[in-house]
Amino acid sequence: MFSTTQTLCKSLTVVAVRRIIYNGWQFYYYLNRRTYSEAEAECSRIGARLLLIPSADVQSAVDRHLKVDIGIISNQLWEGTWAEGYWVGGKDSASEGTWLWSNGARIPLRGQSGFQNWYAAPSIGYFEPDHTSPEHDCLYVNARDRIGFLPPPVGKWFDGRCSMRKFFICQRRISAGKCRKIVCICH
Numbered sequence: 001m002f003s004t005t006q007t008l009c010k011s012l013t014v015v016a017v018r019r020i021i022y023n024g025w026q027f028y029y030y031l032n033r034r035t036y037s038e039a040e041a042e043c044s045r046i047g048a049r050l051l052l053i054p055s056a057d058v059q060s061a062v063d064r065h066l067k068v069d070i071g072i073i074s075n076q077l078w079e080g081t082w083a084e085g086y087w088v089g090g091k092d093s094a095s096e097g098t099w100l101w102s103n104g105a106r107i108p109l110r111g112q113s114g115f116q117n118w119y120a121a122p123s124i125g126y127f128e129p130d131h132t133s134p135e136h137d138c139l140y141v142n143a144r145d146r147i148g149f150l151p152p153p154v155g156k157w158f159d160g161r162c163s164m165r166k167f168f169i170c171q172r173r174i175s176a177g178k179c180r181k182i183v184c185i186c187h
């Protein structure tokens with residue numbers, strides 16, 4: 001089941017969000033830039049958590065919304081690339097190179113079993129997570145339609161510095177009830 005709802009929410013800290021309803025979940029796309037920990041706090045405020053992407057089904061719901069609706073950033077200047085995209089709930093800060101979803105589940109790397117969607121551009125030997133810096137400990141999905149002549153990165157996973165300010169996606173079970181007052185206009 002897939003449906004799309006556009007919602008405008010206002011609160012002291014969050015000014016806009018769009019929501020999709022997917023298979024018993026609500027995914028909230030926040031078009032506000034936050035650090036990873038700030039994004040976690042924003043999700044927590046509405047009884048949600050940063051999005052987990054444990055399966056191709058969830059990934060395709062995320063991609064679809066990015067591609068057909070919001071978040072796509074046209075390929076303009078490379079310099080902005082690292083500031084774009086959406087935080088989701090994965091990190092390797094506890095043990096460098098061991099990526100975990102925030103529920104403790106392992107995030108597979110390239111070649112490992114299980115669902116993963118790390119960006120790869122084999123023609124130039126570029127593979128995420130690239131560990132170019134040990135500070136690249138937080139996972140985000142890219143929202144660019146392309147990066148130069150490389151394969152399209154929309155929805156693909158990248159590691160980034162957790163202190164960067166990005167959009168973010170929260171998830172919450174529909175059974176958790178309607179939005180709390182802080183995001184009270186979702187309906």
Ligand SMILES: [Ca+2]
Nearest residue numbers: 092134136137
């Ligand atoms: Ca890292």
